[in-house]
Amino acid sequence: MAADGTDQRALQYEQTLMYGRYTQELGVYAKEEAARLRESGQRRSVSERSRNLDLLEYNKGRCAKCRICTVRCQKFLISRVGEDWIFLILLGLFMALVSWVVDFCIAICLQAQKWMYGGLDSNVFLQYLAWVTYPVVLITFSAGFTQILAPQAVGSGIPEMKTILRGVVLKEYLTFKTFVAKVIGLTCALGSGMPLGKEGPFVHIASLCAALLSKFMSLFGGIYENESRNIEMLAAACAVGVGCCFAAPIGGVLFSIEVTSTFFAVRNYWRGFFAATFSAFIFRVLAVWNKDEETITALFKTRFRLDFPFDLQELPAFAVIGIASGFGGALFVYFNRLIVQFIRKQKAINKFLMKKRLLYPALVTLLVSTLTFPPGFGQFMAGKLTQKESLVTLLDNRTWCKEGIAEEFDYIGNSQAWQHPQVNVFVTLVLFIVMKFWMSALATTIPVPCGAFMPVFVIGAAFGRLVGESMAAWFPDGINTDGTIYPIVPGGYAVVGAAALSGAVTHTVSTAVIVFELTGQISHILPVMIAVILANAVAQSLQPSLYDSIIRIKKLPYLPELGWGHHEKYNIRVEDIMVRDVRYITLNCCYRDLHNVLLTGHLKTLALVESAASMILLGSIERAQLQALLSLQLGRPRRLEFIRERDAAEKKRMSVVSNSDCEYDHQRTSQEVRFQISTEESSFSPTRPISPKPLKPALKRPSVVERPIDIPTSLQDQSGNSLKNLFCASPDAEMMEEDGDVEDDMTLREIAEWEEMQLDEQVNFNNCKIDPAPFQLVERTSLHKTHTIFSLLGLDHAYVTSIGRLIGVVSLKELRKAIEGSVTVKGVKVRPPLASFRDSGTSSSETDATELHKLWSRQKSASLPREHAPSECDEKSQ
């Protein structure tokens, strides 16, 4: 087979010389090269394995069998460690521990506050000081700590995870530093007793865990480096985050899907379920072992009656809760965004706050904790209850008021907090809802790790309770059915309200499931589902979800969803939104072009085309690769090399005849690997024999059109003896070592001259990693399809090609603009300028649109002479 290969190469070499196939070859070579790089990893592992076996053969002594056994065991263990379920179990276990420890610390912090407050009951002022100082210190510490260690840990983390799962790499969001900052910051923030949640940050923490665990595990096996696998694991981690936070595996999985994904691969479903269930299980088992609970039960267990959970005639009340929650949720999102925007816009405030970054958190905390001070205003809004205690009392299955008289109820334990000698329960509830509403919206803007789910959940429960208590007061003997009296259960209303409001704020339906898992009862399933769906319908038509709102505020690179009724977008096409002025590099461009392209644009990848005339897309190259190429060309080693060679040539010219010079040149040539020259090296590149060459006549045409100062044309190259070859030597390792010998005696002007010379050389794409299959669309692809493909495959950009020719590029930015233009403004649809032409109804519309395109692209190419619009230079070349 090796002999065959050599023959084949020889044959190809001949063909290359005969037909001058060089340009064709390079496109193919680029692909092969990329494939080779990709596969080199595999090969390495294979060779390692064979080496191991060799070692075994070699050591065939007495204990050979023993060793073989050991090695096999080791291998087996390593291969097992590589399996997904081990990873998921470890992740679940670790997250359950983290969740439990965080909960434990928060409980201690809250107890400490209560203890301080209780111990100072002799003096109200001291009490107030203690009540206020404690959270201010904690929040300030949390904000400062996060700010110093990792500012990425601030906030919920769900918007960031949504973006990362979309395929965008956010730097520093998945590091160990962020992990530490998030965990400690969150514990302090929640320990302060502010209306903040733990669920959003836990999604982030779980993802951090997964990323770190992935890195750790890759020390044992090699398969943890696969990117698509990492994304799958991150998706599972999000489920774990919610699951171990609420001990709600099913709800966690669904919530994380709804919140983070656009398209969900059902084959990853089990990962989330598995890890979240395991995590929730361990989380609850820890509580049992700590003697907090007798057995594994729900976190906020309710005890509603099972046989008659609610009457059919109560359903309108549930529906009202749903609709009101929808408006409330939209208001919450709007309010939250308003606060952020207000602070940003007021330059005076902004400037002041930027200087004293910790002042804002301290001020907000001071305000909130002053208002909840139990002997003060707090007495009217159950201020002394922690978030957890409020929720437990709100979900209580007893009715607080009978026949409108609140006093009749025998308040036990924490429920007493809702009772006030002068004020009705209804007033307390209303005050609680109103105050907590703006407090939560304000508190979630503090730059500490915090979520908004739990506060919203509690407010929703309070609202539901309010409606429930009203119903109970209205129908003291329950709504009449056939004889039996079933009194109304206000706790059930609280459950419905909690699910509806949190569903409205997050735009999810799965809060219903979370509620069932949190309360351990599913008897109210229909009211909850109805309310959640109504709340979603209302909220989604008014405002984006809280997470999308944060994405917009933070300007994260996320693609918005297509709207509910997205039928109108079927007639916007890629050609309407694509950028026609694509930055590209040609195969035979010189380093100067590279330099210019790198200076002007800032795209992460650049298109590699065959030539400016043909515009045939060969692949895409990462910016970093090109920068490396450029710096290699202009770097000091090469310059020193040049000096050395110049000196040597000088010397030779002085002393010897020109014959030896020729020989030297020949020697250099054989070391070179360049495509434009048909040397033996070049022909070694594996070619694709079946690829036909009908494009050759077009390709062979020298593309001098775009570069008038193009000295090294391919004809000159092929002669192989031009002066230029002196500069083309690739920097070898041995040459590098000789650097010390040469003196850098060039003046600045000489250096500049030398650099100019270097820039005029043709680029050598040899050692450059080229992606041979960048994603391509055709110009007629609809916006809907483009959006689907982008979100499904997590694309960042896609090239638009027409019969192999690059005619444009669409990136997330354009797509986002197009979608937002036609989605957000309801009714008045902002459409791309050209889409409207197609609707005008006459058959000439197509022509007009394309005519406009032509004019537009002509204008573009006129204003930007460096970017050759293909139609232009094409016409010239004919």
Next chain:
Amino acid sequence: MAADGTDQRALQYEQTLMYGRYTQELGVYAKEEAARLRESGQRRSVSERSRNLDLLEYNKGRCAKCRICTVRCQKFLISRVGEDWIFLILLGLFMALVSWVVDFCIAICLQAQKWMYGGLDSNVFLQYLAWVTYPVVLITFSAGFTQILAPQAVGSGIPEMKTILRGVVLKEYLTFKTFVAKVIGLTCALGSGMPLGKEGPFVHIASLCAALLSKFMSLFGGIYENESRNIEMLAAACAVGVGCCFAAPIGGVLFSIEVTSTFFAVRNYWRGFFAATFSAFIFRVLAVWNKDEETITALFKTRFRLDFPFDLQELPAFAVIGIASGFGGALFVYFNRLIVQFIRKQKAINKFLMKKRLLYPALVTLLVSTLTFPPGFGQFMAGKLTQKESLVTLLDNRTWCKEGIAEEFDYIGNSQAWQHPQVNVFVTLVLFIVMKFWMSALATTIPVPCGAFMPVFVIGAAFGRLVGESMAAWFPDGINTDGTIYPIVPGGYAVVGAAALSGAVTHTVSTAVIVFELTGQISHILPVMIAVILANAVAQSLQPSLYDSIIRIKKLPYLPELGWGHHEKYNIRVEDIMVRDVRYITLNCCYRDLHNVLLTGHLKTLALVESAASMILLGSIERAQLQALLSLQLGRPRRLEFIRERDAAEKKRMSVVSNSDCEYDHQRTSQEVRFQISTEESSFSPTRPISPKPLKPALKRPSVVERPIDIPTSLQDQSGNSLKNLFCASPDAEMMEEDGDVEDDMTLREIAEWEEMQLDEQVNFNNCKIDPAPFQLVERTSLHKTHTIFSLLGLDHAYVTSIGRLIGVVSLKELRKAIEGSVTVKGVKVRPPLASFRDSGTSSSETDATELHKLWSRQKSASLPREHAPSECDEKSQ
């Protein structure tokens, strides 16, 4: 703007004449044409609207305002009707009604059987006859009715829905006939009391409803014709089907997602929830209105204690249930497939059964009902209970046996059936499980509309109960915790078992949610989740799911999933699996080529390439379009036309001078619209000015290479005066009318000659609908990516292109083979022949592989001279 358009056209016309751009133009024209066709619908609606407004202007009399108002109201209503939620509500409402009516009828049928059996208690033989005859008659009727009306209604319907949602069109599966057959057949089948389920068929029925409702609604508005919207609605309908069957909206949505989708668009999530919730709500409200229930509760309500649902130490038992259920589920699927395959393979049986199609159902029913006859063997397996009654008793929260003595328990109502004077409860349960297991596997092979979910669910519950009762007997005072005695609840084990076994058979996790919704209690969430996940893990590693198994048996065109550990598939590429021998048609092919291509292949679409030499992919054309083209060319109208013209020409030649002949020809030419000829008509085709033409030199080359008998070359065409033009006239409507005037006096031989002549003409792709953007892959695309793209976008096939050139095609079949080859056989991976070359580790492997490709394609082209392998003819043309 119109003037501009005309100028533009004139300009283009000139350009066309100057540069001879015709071939380039056609590719563009094809795209424009397709776009125009697509948009004609829109235009029509616009013109209708304007006509309506005109009418209003015209009628400006006294009641004009009134009319405007009416029209506006009508429009508003119609636009509302078009909205998704109206559709979903209607669907939910209708399905709830269907579900309720079916349930009602089934209940009546079952009652009738009991009544008959009870009334004849004097004579055991008569009892037996009644017990056996009733189901045999019902099942036979069901099988016969379904067979006659719509054989597509047979079976579960979930495999078919899975395939349809995958994007494959299955004929006759969504028609009204099928709907009627399915509903009536299902009612009879379940009314017989056989161990069959209603859930699978309900998924199908809901989809049928959605499809029919879509058709009905499209009478009012136009947007119901969108295909992608239909798919979305079908997905929602599947959720409705499960939701209204079990009154389980959440579980229904999740189950339908898991069972039918590969990738799920989260934006469709709400549709399913909305429709399923509404449907479940109506379904349960109907029960309340019918006084069956006091209020809306779960279907199989349980009453387990809430405060201490289970002990931590019971978890191993739950895990055991999970693992055993996993094995049981795999066995069920295997057994079911075995029965089908056995019957198929035994030719004698098969032949006999094919003749008497109703005999098999009757025999199976006879066997099953004989064994369940209560006074006979049925007394040992609670044979007199219906499926529903068994489930209710199995989920009972009381313990049947205490301290191993079953007699102590006070059996009430139906639970008495489990008690037998001589036999222990354990024996009864074991017999029930074993007998029902094979009975269900057998019964689901009967050709009636039926599902397997419910029987499996009941068997699982029985198995769980068995374990639970054993545990209760083992620990009569419960497992010791801190003092308090909590006895073991066997009902909880039954819930766990039901979820685990049904999860194992269907490979879903969401059975857990269905169980919670069915029982109305979520207290056992952790045991259920653990058992379901374990059962899934075991079952998925042993057997495909029941639905996938049926898909394989029925050989439906479905793409299998990538396995759990699908890392090894990253190094199989499209080029390894693609079919290189693509059937294509070229732009300038003649009708004979078309004819041959249509005869040899049977693909639904054919690739249209620029020419056999360049192989540049221009688009794809549906087979039907090509057939229409061919039949138009060879049809009788054209032949009569030819005769008429021949006669006319004859006459003219006889009588007049040749001058008039010329004129006539000219007139004909102007009517023609052909691309190959640069007439005025051709230049009117809207062109894409920005598309560059570097490919032209390649394209201009006349492609005579492949067709030596190619008479009408483009040069001849351009002269515009050849004899051939006589035959090229497109059949106009007025010409058609004249058909009657001409006598068809051609002999058969003349006709054959004429047809031969027609076949040699170039194809006119003018009125042909061309898809300008068929999906393309590059040869380096990995199998994983290909699978993802295929399943995400629901592709049927994709073309593999290399720089615009068509080099292969991948269809579902190849992909299925590749995946099955490397997935199903665990450990011993069957790889495509060429993939192994890449792993060999030497750098020459690439060359070898491509070399092999070359050899292979050369061989192909040698054996099939009509299919020009591009590499071959390319080399010739140089």
